[in-house]
Amino acid sequence: MKIEMKLGMDEAIKLIQSCHIDTVPAEIYQLDELMLAPNPNSAHVAQLLSKNPEILGEFLSLANRVLNKSPDDLIFEASGAVNLLGLDEIKRLFLSSYLTKNLPISTEDHKLIVNCHRAGIAAAELSYWVNDISRTEAFFITFLQDIGVIYMMRYDPDYYAQTFLNAQLTSPFSAYEKEFEHYQTAHTFVGSVITRRWHLGDLLSKSLLLHHQESLESVMAYDAKVAKMVALMQLANVLTFKVFSDHYETAELKQIEEHTVRFLALPDNAVQAAQAALKKWGEGINDHVSSH
CATH class of the missing domain: 1.10.3210.10 (Hypothetical protein af1432)
Structure with a gap:
């Protein structure tokens, strides 16, 4: 066929x-703005990720799974993720975390x-x-x-x-x-x-x-x-x-x-x-x- x-x-x-149709969270657009800055401030990115503790927890857990981290090398803080990942990578994992929490209804x-x-x-x-x-x-x-x-x-x-x-x-x-x-x-x-x-x-x-x-x-x-x-x-x-x-x-x-x-x-x-x-x-x- x-x-x-x-x-x-x-x-x-x-x-x-x-x-x-669901909308993407405001943080995604804020991340885009930070990414467009001549010299993105990693502290500002970490602060943005930390605004919602529930999403942050999912984000950190997801980062460890996707990167296949070993038990003695897990990421536990937003600053650690920011230092390890690029901004595009952070955006992908943050949006995945948000959708995991908010999209399923059944x-x-x-x-x-x-x-x-x-x-x-x-x-x-x-x-x-x-x-x-x-x-x-x-x-x-x-x-x-x-x-x-x-x-x-x-x-x-x-x-x-x-x-x-x-x-x-x-x-x-x-x-x-x-x-x-x-x-x-x-x-x-x-x-x-x-x-x-x-x-x-x-x-x-x-x-x-x-x-x-x-x-x-x-x-x-x-x-x-x-x-x-x-x-x-x-x-x-x-x-x-x-x-x-x-x-x-x-x-x-x-x-x-x-x-x-x-x-x-x-x-x-x-x-x-x-x-x-x-x-x-x-x-x-x-x-x-x-x-x-």
Whole structure:
């Protein structure tokens, strides 16, 4: 089935008009202002991060997970994060923390956030072997991959989740086509439109739009960095499924793993490292998100 891009985008815009779309926190724009200063003041950045203790706690916890810090090297204070991370990295992790706390409103939302968070951890670990994509970039984009799903569930709460959500965990390509066929758009289009409205950059919006694209080679011809990011997301999702799901791995998932590993030219230890990171950090994410 051919996914018609213009149709999908037009229908996504119509769908979004019927939903309440969350706004990004004011701190994100304040971080942007600090980043534009000729000499950004690290103390001001730390002070901004510390304004909301609850978000700060999630931010520091997330930074430790994404950076895969050892127990004797954990970050406990905003100043420590500021000294270690770049401002773009701080912005990504801060917004991820904010959305983790504020976006989920249902049990299905929470499950989705947990799954995307776990996949983000795997993508961050895999990014070590991928040129041009940083750990926080890989985490942030993978974490937000299904932002459109949350709004699709709000648009069609009685049908979307039970019909398309779980199906796409085991059949990411074929179930996605059925979603598009039913709505004439899909969560990929919705997520891409929303993140453009939030001014979060081309790499994110394009990666969200194309993350169910089966032909990585065609994405490569369009944009090499987007293709690498899409491959990272697809592989991270498969590894997350293998580590945490009780269901069998489908032929489609096996095909995705083989294709993405080959496409990214990853060594065996890259997949092993990602699985180890998932086992180290992934279990606690469920309790952490559910407690919010």
